[in-house]
Amino acid sequence: MSSNDSTLVTSKDPSVMDTNILTRLITSDSSSSSFSDKTKNASTSPAVNVTAAVATTVNNDPALSQFVRRRFQNIILIWLDSNIDETKEYFKNALRRLRRVVASVTIFTDSQECLNFISEIKQEKIFMIVSGSLGQYIVPAINAWPQLDSIYIFCREPALHKQWSKMILKVKGIYDSIRQICEALQIDRETCDRSMIPITFCGIDPSFIYVQLLKEALLQIEDDDTKSLKEFIEYCRLRDDISKREINKIERKYQSHTPTSWYISSYFMYSMLNRSVQLMDVEVIGKMNFFFRHLYKEIELLHREQQQQQQQLSTKTPPARFRVFRGQGLSLENFEKMKKTEGGLLSVNNFLSASRNSKTSFHNYAYPATRHPDLVGILFVITIDPKICATSSIHFADVKPVGQNEVGEEILFSTHTIFRIDRIKRIHDEHTDRLWQVNLTPIGDGNHDMNTLTLRLRQELTWKMGWSRVSEILMRMGEPLKAEHLCKIELDKASSSQERADCNNQLGKLYAETGKYSRALSSYKQALQISMEILPTNHFHLADAYSAIGMIYFQMGEHSKALSSLKRSIDIQNRALITDDIKLVDSYDNIGMVYFQMGNYSKALSSFQRSLEIQKIGLPPNHLVLASSYTRIGNVYAKMNEHSEALSSFKKVLEIQKIGLPSKHPDFAETYKNIGAMYKNMGMLSKAVRSQERALQIKSKILSSNHQGLIVS
Known part of the structure; x- marks a missing residue:
């Protein structure tokens, strides 16, 4: 490097560009032309104001819009260099080598455009190649960007x-060859992919149970596999961050190799599936569900076969417990959750690979993660007891890559395996305090505390099938936009x-x-119109449709239209000879609520009764459902100033709650409050005071308990 180059490196002027970034590209097939042939004149390179570039965010820049698109990998590789010439052979060779590691490489010659692009990225991780003299100004300014x-x-x-x-x-290092950067x-x-595998913690993440139900729903969807594979290939060909060579290989040889082989050998299949589950990307999940299902079933089959082989080899003594290992980075947020959940459960919401080799897991994956400021x-x-696994839903298998005949050291756990966090302890190292060992034990679906709740939620969803069930689960997980996107795709x-009506x-x-009631009304009316063309006039689906439309009108404040639709629902049910079916309960309750809001309390009372x-x-x-009905009836009597009747209803509520609820349940407070109000209206002040005091005692205990819970956590 010339003396002038040295001056550029030490200059404090952030507008100075490095004219020698592509001094030497060492590739296996690089040409021997001189460096002067490989660089552009520095005067043609745009200057960059680092402060302005960092502060600028582009929202509607046409030049940027080409980059903002759906991505299928966790990583975006960008290469910033003012002297890049994409027509030169040496650059094409370098790019080919990089794309063997990361399929999509985004090139920038303009620094401000590059920084604006980085600022727009929210979910992916940026890997950045940059020159030394340009990097010394840009990197410190953007280093803290997550x-x-x-x-x-x-x-x-x-x-x-x-x-x-x-x-x-x-900064991972300073390199003078593309080969070194690729390594x-x-x-x-x-390391990045491993750190981004989705994990939920029981008792902390509300979605812990729902992700298990989501897995079940996806596995129950049976599509035409040949058609699904073809659609998947066509979908992938439209993307530019997937290797065309990989796509062609899967198209030709998918049936010739096992799903587990593809998962551990094809980076884009592995990354695309993991990322879609991590982000709940319903479009990609839909395209890859055939592979998700194939992979799950193969692990299940391999597990049974390998377990039987082990039993045959050890006829005298049962197979011994053994350990496997997985090294990875964990975000600081997830690590804090894990510490709070020690002794509890976590769910790995994807297929999880582990190794029989502890040294490889530690040195290749766990220790390197400590060099990242945001990771632990x-x-x-992971301790595995084959005896327990043989009688539970825990599935794992030894797997091998495509083209390898012998099973290697890798173990693949089935998706959404639940583990108990047995112990968390620090691994002492003089260079870092962010290195930990976490002991896990896989447990089956039927062996943990959440089984009862999972069963109840599963039963609530049995009336929905296929993608409708997936959409319903997404709604319950608080993902309405993704649920909507899935519904529109279907x-x-x-x-x-x-199918259109559903x-x-x-x-x-x-x-x-x-709360999008006008859209809801439009969708329900379209469903009703389609259903009326294909169903008999007394079909219960039509009754459900009118009931749904009636409640939308109710929410929109159009009470007369609400009553009209709800009454049509009841008429259809009566014509279908459904006179005492539990379905009628909702219809009468809904009509009662409309009359109540209209101030027509006598008709509201009749409907509730x-x-x-x-x-x-x-x-x-x-049954606790009866308590809700008595509460509604009591409220109507209270509005009608029939206080003794209201008191009688509220007392019935209390009797049911004493049998069906724990003594500190918050519903008791509301019931005692209602009883106290009726005693007050009837002039029985001492009884009113006692009831109100009881309500306050229950509320204070709840507040105290919640406060203590906050302190402990």
Whole structure:
């Protein structure tokens, strides 16, 4: 490097560009032309104001819009260099080598455009190749950006940039060849992917149970595999961050190899599936569900076969417990959750690979993660008891890559395996305090505390099938936009009138729950119109449709239209000879609520009482649903100033609650409050005071308990 180049490196002027970034590209097939042929004149390179560039965010820049698109990998590799010439052979060789590691490489010659692009990225991790003299100004300014994961300084003389770069943890090294960068990228890419595998913690993450139900729903969807594979290939060909060579290989040879082989050998299949589950990307999940299902079933089959082989080899003594290992980075947020859940459960919401080799897991994956400022290095030590696994839903298998005949050291656990966190302990190291060992034990679905609740939620969803069930689960997980997107995808694909009606019904329910009542009304009406063309006039689906439309009108304040639709629902049910079915309960309750809001309390009372009569036929006398009905009836009597009748209803509520609820349940407070109000209206002040005091005691205990819970946590 010339003396002039040295001046550029030490200059404090951030507008100075490095004219020698591509001094030497060492590739296996690079040409021997001189460096002067490989660079552009520095005067043609745009200057960059780092402060302005960092502060600028582009929202509607046409130049940027080409980059903002759906991505299928966790990593975006960008290469910033003002002297890149994409027509030169040496650059094409370098790009080919990089794309063997990361399929999509985004090139920038303009620094401000590059920084604007980085600022737009929210979910992916950025890996950045940048020159030394340009990097020394840009990197410190953007180092704290969370989306920026790894930085590779590319220059001819690494010694010139050691001083400033060693202070920045995200700088992985200083390199003078693309080959070296590719080797580092390979390791860092896998470290990044491992750290982003989705994990939920029981008792902390509300979605813990729902992700298990989501897995079940996806596995129950049976599609035409040949058609699904073809659609998947066509879908992938439209993307530019997937290797065309990989796509062609899967198209030709998918049936010739096992799903587990593809998962551990094809980076884009592995990354695309993991990322879609991590982000709940319903479009990609839909395209890959055939592979998700194939992979799950193969692990299940391999597990049974390998377990039988072990039993045959050890006929005298049962197979001994053994340990496998997984090294990875864990975000600081997830690590804090894990510490709070020690002794409890976690769910790995994807297929999880582990190794029989503890040293490889530690040195290749756990320890390197500590160099990342946002990660904790974790060595998972997983103890497997074959005896327990043989009688439970725990599935894992030894797997091998495509083209390898012998099974290697890798173990693949089936998706959404639940583990108990047995112990968390620090691994002492003089260079870092962010290195931990976490002992896990896999447990079966039927062996943990959440089984009862999971069973109840599963039963609530049995009336929905296929993608409608997936959409419903997404709604319950608080993902309405993804549920809506899935419904629209399925509506576009619907091939029958019944499917179109079901999709519109699901959209209507989704819009109703998110307060988009005009859209809900439109979807429900479309579903009703389709259903009327294909169903008999007394079919219960039509009754459900009118009931749904009636409740939308109710929410919109159009009470007369609400009553009209709800009464049509009841008429259809009566014509279908459904006179005491539990379905009528909702209809009468809904009509009662409309009359109540209209101030027509006598008709509201009549509807609520009819609902109660039906419930008494089909439910035990102390069922908590009856308590809700008595509460509604009590409220109507209170509005009608019939305080003794209201008091009688509220006392019945209390009797049912004493049998069906724990003594500190908050519903007791509301019931005692209602009873106290009636005593007050009847002039029985001493009884009113006692009831109100009881309500306050229960509320204070609840508040105290919640406060203590906050202190403990």
